[in-house]
Amino acid sequence: MKARVHVMLKDGVLDPQGEAVRHALGTLGFSGVEAVRQGKVIELDLAATDRMAAEAEVRAMCEKLLANTVIEKYTVEIA
Amino acid sequence: MKAAVITFPGSNCDRDLAVAFEAAGAEVARVWHKDSDLPEGTDIVGIPGGFSFGDYLRCGAIAARSPIGAAVVKHAERGGYVLGVCNGFQVLTEMGLLPGALMRNAGLKFVCKTVDLEVATTASDFTSGYQPGQGIRVPVAHHDGNYTCDADLLARLQGEDRVAFRYRDNPNGSMGDIAGILSDNRRVLGMMPHPERCIDPAQGGTDGMAMFRALSGALTLA
Numbered sequence: 325m326k327a328r329v330h331v332m333l334k335d336g337v338l339d340p341q342g343e344a345v346r347h348a349l350g351t352l353g354f355s356g357v358e359a360v361r362q363g364k365v366i367e368l369d370l371a372a373t374d375r376m377a378a379e380a381e382v383r384a385m386c387e388k389l390l391a392n393t394v395i396e397k398y399t400v401e402i403a
Numbered sequence: 404m405k406a407a408v409i410t411f412p413g414s415n416c417d418r419d420l421a422v423a424f425e426a427a428g429a430e431v432a433r434v435w436h437k438d439s440d441l442p443e444g445t446d447i448v449g450i451p452g453g454f455s456f457g458d459y460l461r462c463g464a465i466a467a468r469s470p471i472g473a474a475v476v477k478h479a480e481r482g483g484y485v486l487g488v489c490n491g492f493q494v495l496t497e498m499g500l501l502p503g504a505l506m507r508n509a510g511l512k513f514v515c516k517t518v519d520l521e522v523a524t525t526a527s528d529f530t531s532g533y534q535p536g537q538g539i540r541v542p543v544a545h546h547d548g549n550y551t552c553d554a555d556l557l558a559r560l561q562g563e564d565r566v567a568f569r570y571r572d573n574p575n576g577s578m579g580d581i582a583g584i585l586s587d588n589r590r591v592l593g594m595m596p597h598p599e600r601c602i603d604p605a606q607g608g609t610d611g612m613a614m615f616r617a618l619s620g621a622l623t624l625a
Contacts, residue, residue, distance in 0.1 A: 337551065340507050340576070389468060392461055392497065394504045395551060
C-alpha cells in the first residue's frame with residue numbers, strides 16, 4: 325500500500341522561498357502569478373493492508389516527524 | 404560544572420562548544436547521538452551548531468528524534484540546563500523544549516558575519532554575566548534563523564522576559580528581532596548566534612565568554 329503526504333506551510337505563515345519563486349517567475353515573463361507557496365511531497369511504501377489503519381499510522385508519523393505542526397499542515401492520501 | 408556536548412552526524416561546532424565549556428572550568432563529556440543516556444551528573448547539555456543529518460526533512464528534525472534526544476528531553480524535564488546554538492536551537496524547537504520554529508532567512512541567503520546583539524534579559528544563569536541592554540558582538544552563520552511564532556506566543560515570550568538576545572540589525576527576518584529565547588524555567592536557552600566562537604582574542608572577540616563563565620558560576624556552586 326502506498327501513502328502520499330503533502331506538507332505545506334500553514335496559511336498565514338510567510339513563505340520566503342515561495343516568494344522568491346514568484347519573483348523569478350515574474351522575471352521570466354510569467355505575469356499574473358499572484359502567489360506561490362512551496363511545500364513537499366513524501367511518498368511511503370507501507371506493508372500495511374488495512375486502509376484505515378494505514379492512514380491512522382501515517383497521520384501519527386506526520387504528527388511525530390514528517391511535519392512540524394507549529395508552522396506546517398499536512399494531508400494524507402492512501403493509494 | 405559537568406557539561407555534555409552532543410555530536411550528530413553533520414555537527415561542526417561540537418569541538419568549539421566543548422572548548423568554550425572547558426575554558427570556563429567545566430568537565431566536558433563528548434556524547435554521540437546514538438548513546439541513549441547522558442553521563443551521570445550532567446549539569447548542562449550543549450547542542451552544537453552544524454548541519455545535523457544534512458538538514459534533511461527540516462533543520463534539526465532528525466536529530467531531535469535521535470536516541471540521545473529522548474535523554475536530553477528527560478534531562479530538561481528534570482530541570483537540567485541545555486544550551487542549543489544555531490542548529491542546536493533548531494533541534495530544541497523540534498524537540499519541543501523551546502516554542503516556535505526557525506524558518507528560512509527572509510533574504511534567502513546564508514548569513515555569515517559578526518552581528519550586534521542586545522542582551523535582552525540578565526535574569527538567567529546564561530546571561531547574568533552581562534549588563535541589562537548591553538551590546539555584544541557575536542558571529543552568526545545560518546540559512547534558517549528566521550524565528551517564527553504566532554502573535555500570542557511572541558507576546559508571551561516578551562511578557563515573561565524570555566527573550567535572551569535581540570539583533571540590533573536583524574539579519575534574517577526573525578520576529579521581534581529575536582536571536583535567542585529561554586524556556587519557561589529559564590534553564591534552556593536556544594540562540595542562533597555562536598557564543599562559543601567568541602571566547603578568545605584569537606577568534607576576534609571574547610563577548611561570548613561571559614555566558615560560559617556565568618554558567619560555570621551558577622552550576623559549580625551546586
